[in-house]
Amino acid sequence: MLKPNMNYKNLKDSYLFYNISQKIKAYLAEHPNSRIYRLGIGDVSLPLCTEVINSLHEAVNDQSVKETFHGYLPECGAPFLQEKIVKYYEERGVKISADEVFISSGASDNLGDILDLFDASSTALVIEPAYPAYVDANIMAGREIVHLNSGIENNFLPLPDDTVKADLIYICSPNNPTGAVYNKEQLKLWVDFANKNGSIIIFDAAYEAFIEDDNLPHSIFEIEGAKTCAIEICSLSKTAGFTGTRLGYTIISRELVREDMSLHDMWVRNRTTKTNGVSYIIQKGGAAVFTEEGQKQIKENIKFYKENAKILTKTFDKLGIWYCGGKNAPYVWIKCPKGMTSWEFFDYLLNEIQVVGTPGVGFGECGEGYFRFSTFGSIEDTLESAKKIEELLS
Amino acid sequence: MLKPNMNYKNLKDSYLFYNISQKIKAYLAEHPNSRIYRLGIGDVSLPLCTEVINSLHEAVNDQSVKETFHGYLPECGAPFLQEKIVKYYEERGVKISADEVFISSGASDNLGDILDLFDASSTALVIEPAYPAYVDANIMAGREIVHLNSGIENNFLPLPDDTVKADLIYICSPNNPTGAVYNKEQLKLWVDFANKNGSIIIFDAAYEAFIEDDNLPHSIFEIEGAKTCAIEICSLSKTAGFTGTRLGYTIISRELVREDMSLHDMWVRNRTTKTNGVSYIIQKGGAAVFTEEGQKQIKENIKFYKENAKILTKTFDKLGIWYCGGKNAPYVWIKCPKGMTSWEFFDYLLNEIQVVGTPGVGFGECGEGYFRFSTFGSIEDTLESAKKIEELLS
Numbered sequence: 001m002l003k004p005n006m007n008y009k010n011l012k013d014s015y016l017f018y019n020i021s022q023k024i025k026a027y028l029a030e031h032p033n034s035r036i037y038r039l040g041i042g043d044v045s046l047p048l049c050t051e052v053i054n055s056l057h058e059a060v061n062d063q064s065v066k067e068t069f070h071g072y073l074p075e076c077g078a079p080f081l082q083e084k085i086v087k088y089y090e091e092r093g094v095k096i097s098a099d100e101v102f103i104s105s106g107a108s109d110n111l112g113d114i115l116d117l118f119d120a121s122s123t124a125l126v127i128e129p130a131y132p133a134y135v136d137a138n139i140m141a142g143r144e145i146v147h148l149n150s151g152i153e154n155n156f157l158p159l160p161d162d163t164v165k166a167d168l169i170y171i172c173s174p175n176n177p178t179g180a181v182y183n184k185e186q187l188k189l190w191v192d193f194a195n196k197n198g199s200i201i202i203f204d205a206a207y208e209a210f211i212e213d214d215n216l217p218h219s220i221f222e223i224e225g226a227k228t229c230a231i232e233i234c235s236l237s238k239t240a241g242f243t244g245t246r247l248g249y250t251i252i253s254r255e256l257v258r259e260d261m262s263l264h265d266m267w268v269r270n271r272t273t274k275t276n277g278v279s280y281i282i283q284k285g286g287a288a289v290f291t292e293e294g295q296k297q298i299k300e301n302i303k304f305y306k307e308n309a310k311i312l313t314k315t316f317d318k319l320g321i322w323y324c325g326g327k328n329a330p331y332v333w334i335k336c337p338k339g340m341t342s343w344e345f346f347d348y349l350l351n352e353i354q355v356v357g358t359p360g361v362g363f364g365e366c367g368e369g370y371f372r373f374s375t376f377g378s379i380e381d382t383l384e385s386a387k388k389i390e391e392l393l394s
Numbered sequence: 395m396l397k398p399n400m401n402y403k404n405l406k407d408s409y410l411f412y413n414i415s416q417k418i419k420a421y422l423a424e425h426p427n428s429r430i431y432r433l434g435i436g437d438v439s440l441p442l443c444t445e446v447i448n449s450l451h452e453a454v455n456d457q458s459v460k461e462t463f464h465g466y467l468p469e470c471g472a473p474f475l476q477e478k479i480v481k482y483y484e485e486r487g488v489k490i491s492a493d494e495v496f497i498s499s500g501a502s503d504n505l506g507d508i509l510d511l512f513d514a515s516s517t518a519l520v521i522e523p524a525y526p527a528y529v530d531a532n533i534m535a536g537r538e539i540v541h542l543n544s545g546i547e548n549n550f551l552p553l554p555d556d557t558v559k560a561d562l563i564y565i566c567s568p569n570n571p572t573g574a575v576y577n578k579e580q581l582k583l584w585v586d587f588a589n590k591n592g593s594i595i596i597f598d599a600a601y602e603a604f605i606e607d608d609n610l611p612h613s614i615f616e617i618e619g620a621k622t623c624a625i626e627i628c629s630l631s632k633t634a635g636f637t638g639t640r641l642g643y644t645i646i647s648r649e650l651v652r653e654d655m656s657l658h659d660m661w662v663r664n665r666t667t668k669t670n671g672v673s674y675i676i677q678k679g680g681a682a683v684f685t686e687e688g689q690k691q692i693k694e695n696i697k698f699y700k701e702n703a704k705i706l707t708k709t710f711d712k713l714g715i716w717y718c719g720g721k722n723a724p725y726v727w728i729k730c731p732k733g734m735t736s737w738e739f740f741d742y743l744l745n746e747i748q749v750v751g752t753p754g755v756g757f758g759e760c761g762e763g764y765f766r767f768s769t770f771g772s773i774e775d776t777l778e779s780a781k782k783i784e785e786l787l788s
Contacts, residue, residue, distance in 0.1 A: 005511055048463075063441055071635075118397070198395030244463075244674040269402060274503065275502060
């Protein structure tokens with residue numbers, strides 16, 4: 001009799017987004033003609049930029065005739081895209097080689113799959129509040145989770161100390177949901193900690209393109225010593241609007257070794273066994289993001305989302321509400337006013353001004369009393385929401 | 395100290411394709427102006443059909459403007475594609491619902507990932523000769539492999555008996571590398587065996603579109619009882635030339651339950667945790683395969699490969715060489731003439747007539763003395779190879 005993976009029994013159902021949609025539904029049933037202002041959304045709203053669109057069309061044309069048709073590509077990624085990413089890192093002073101860049105269908109895909117490289121006995125440290133998949137993917141593998149809470153006292157950027165024990169360490173910076181970003185000195189403490197303890201950092205850099213402060217690190221490999229202790233997982237989802245187009249990349253240095261085993265070589269073996277790589281068409285589209293014109297165009301889009309962030313942070317500044325994020329990240333994370341819980345504040349905004357955000361407690365218990373606003377919505381919704389929030393909370 | 399997944403140490407390096415390329419290289423170094431006839435290739439050579447190309451262009455256009463732009467899609471698949479696949483199965487009398495169809499980036503991707511649903515203590519039965527990834531993906535998970543050899547005595551279609559013990563059973567039909575296809579009665583024996591023992595069959599249907607004999611099953615779900623014991627994994631790679639475009643699907647019935655756990659629900663949970671789904675653009679391209687015109691066009695391509703198969707099988711018929719496959723599969727599997735081993739025959743063909751195929755022993759020990767020819771090459775290469783083989787072996 002086949003035994004299923006019993007670890008799945010330990011997964012908790014997440015009702016966060018389900019509950020949000022149910023509450024909106026109930027509100028609309030009672031107030032049928034209301035307009036809802038959606039600032040909860042974690043998805044982009046702007047289309048792909050022209051440079052990417054043109055490249056995608058060209059790639060489709062390549063697939064239409066025998067002379068330019070592409071069958072199987074290298075499982076770890078097409079060299080034309082790997083080389084573009086090498087250059088993208090070079091501009092920031094980070095030297096990696098093309099075979100250390102693994103092309104994926106997106107960060108979320110590799111965040112789960114990469115766990116195959118580690119023994120089930122390893123413990124995983126999750127800094128909360130956090131993206132729920134970090135926890136769930138490790139529960140599926142039967143791994144013990146260590147929760148490290150963050151809060152206002154450390155600006156949601158906790159640092160390691162000797163009480164912390166973990167083999168795998170998840171760091172998301174710029175952070176979802178808090179928008180907080182580690183600086184180089186802070187990240188260096190985590191790198192040193194990992195090297196000292198033989199831990200591996202899974203660095204989720206999905207929001208790096210939103211950093212505007214030149215002193216903040218986009219990549220963990222900007223920190224000395226990171227190559228021997230970190231795997232960086234990145235995505236074009238938020239950088240270039242690829243949430244529905246799907247593309248990402250994972251960097252594993254040849255220097256990353258544990259117990260004489262090269263994690264780089266293990267991942268090559270994993271990929272060549274468990275995938276036939278990412279679509280030629282999509283990789284071609286992705287390569288266009290890293291051209292000069294592509295970079296210019298995606299930066300225009302990011303600027304647009306940044307306008308939304310400014311509208312929101314100005315409002316919270318005026319209201320004297322504590323927040324982090326917004327400046328170097330697409331999320332603004334606020335402390336709920338008047339001592340409200342996350343869900344109380346959610347209901348209050350929905351019922352009073354029809355603004356929808358995301359309750360912070362949905363990202364972990366220490367998110368209770370906080371609330372996430374996304375900047376990926378339309379400028380109209382953001383402007384109107386900000387006005388209404390200001391009126392309501394003044 | 396993080397412990398890596400030590401099971402990777404048990405993986406054997408596969409030198410099959412590396413050795414082939416080294417031998418060709420050495421030959422060309424000595425005979426610089428030789429033309430090599432490549433019948434070893436497992437990749438398609440015809441471009442995507444017009445219907446698919448048009449749909450891909452349309453989807454790219456959708457991503458270029460805000461009104462039609464698609465962000466995140468459902469992780470398990472876009473309903474427009476799931477519904478097309480439901481109808482494709484319906485035409486063959488198989489009833490499944492759209493939420494039992496999971497869209498993937500290809501069969502190879504899901505053949506590895508699906509193992510996450512099973513306990514490491516389960517044993518995996520691999521019918522050999524076989525696609526090497528079946529074995530490697532299970533070794534990575536620390537699973538015990540049971541090898542079931544096949545041979546001429548059972549036409550490379552072994553059947554279960556009471557000595558067979560396995561929790562997971564891999565069946566690839568039409569088979570890679572042998573091209574052998576189980577009929578309904580034979581497949582029923584495997585389904586009954588699995589239901590009796592609580593095993594689960596992983597049915598690799600990647601070559602189903604090559605079946606031309608109306609009595610042979612394209613899907614394991616054509617067999618009564620399969621829904622309670624089988625997972626079907628399929629691909630558009632060979633069906634519609636998607637080897638470099640990447641798209642596949644996996645069928646898990648809601649009726650598939652072990653120890654009170656629904657494998658269907660577990661897979662939903664796995665996908666929603668470990669992926670954000672397959673590219674909108676590629677799913678749109680895939681949907682075009684299942685239109686009336688799309689089916690007509692891909693059948694034209696398959697007919698082309700079938701011509702190659704006929705050229706080869708006619709030659710082996712004339713020469714009195716034992717073979718299987720070719721008729722309902724894109725591979726022709728022959729017994730090496732004159733008692734040669736697989737590699738001896740490889741060298742003989744390369745040195746004498748510059749024809750390259752794949753040594754059968756590369757797919758498992760019981761493949762020794764056999765040889766695989768692919769029909770995915772050009773008709774010119776196939777015709778010329780057949781002529782040369784006939785001259786050489788007459």
